[in-house]
């Protein structure tokens with residue numbers, strides 16, 4: 093992350109050890125080498141509403157632990173945390189997560205990639221002419237001159253050309269370093285790549301979700317683009333959060349002495365070296381467990397069972 097002040101590396105000995113011992117756990121995200129298991133900021137406040145000093149301090153401490161453990165890819169948005177029931181989202185407090193990220197981590201470690209998303213607003217999808225304002229708000233909230241990675245998080249557009257074109261222009265102006273797209277189909281990826289390089293696609297994907305994103309996941313692998321699933325842990329529980337009950341997942345977890353969340357994450361990572369994870373949590377214990385999912389090797393039988401749940 094390019095700080096607006098001089099860069100300072102705050103990587104600890106512990107995180108360098110992790111980085112050295114797990115070089116195979118990385119992916120080249122465009123110009124950046126990121127650990128395949130990152131961190132999603134949507135759940136930073138947990139079930140608490142994002143007000144109050146205590147929630148904020150706990151979230152800041154968690155973020156510092158994220159970085160201390162060697163995670164160098166944080167996924168955020170101005171509209172995090174957001175809550176809601178299945179299929180609905182309410183934006184509680186704009187810029188809360190970004191503000192906590194800034195206060196906990198700036199000046200940022202040099203190798204930290206902070207990915208943001210623009211598009212959704214409380215009134216629906218932003219118009220193309222509104223995107224610059226959203227990008228500038230992210231720059232201000234995160235305290236940087238240039239955003240590492242910005243996704244166009246689209247909503248039900250058949251063509252994303254106009255919206256993505258605005259972000260590509262902001263990239264040429266130096267406000268954005270790399271671009272991604274989210275909530276998209278294969279034809280959107282082709283369309284975007286005609287306009288500017290895409291380094292990441294972020295779509296919903298999990299055990300049990302079905303095969304609708306298999307084609308774009310595979311295409312991303314062929315093109316050297318990261319595929320970054322959201323809801324990999326919470327799956328069908330979606331906005332409500334938590335880990336859904338599943339006997340087969342529970343049985344596999346028990347055989348490995350692992351948690352169900354770890355099995356779900358390990359399955360995600362098994363889908364290809366370009367598939368990253370950004371589990372969201374408000375819990376230090378869950379954070380540490382999620383990072384351990386990278387060490388869980390599922391057997392061919394486990395994968396057959398989990399794949400069948402997903403068909």
Ligand SMILES: NC(=O)c1ccc[n+]([C@@H]2O[C@H](COP(=O)([O-])OP(=O)(O)OC[C@H]3O[C@@H](n4cnc5c(N)ncnc54)[C@H](OP(=O)(O)O)[C@@H]3O)[C@@H](O)[C@H]2O)c1
Nearest residue numbers: 132133134322323324325326333334353371372373374378
């Ligand atoms: N592009 C998009 O449209 C979009 C949409 C949604 C999300 N996202 C991004 O994707 C990230 C991941 O999605 P998500 O956070 O919504 O869902 P998720 O990572 O699939 O699951 C998060 C939920 O699982 C729980 N959890 C996490 N780790 C756990 C563990 N080890 N054991 C038990 N429970 C665990 C969390 O609760 P605890 O707090 O109790 O751990 C939280 O309720 C988000 O943070 C966000 O950055 C993007």
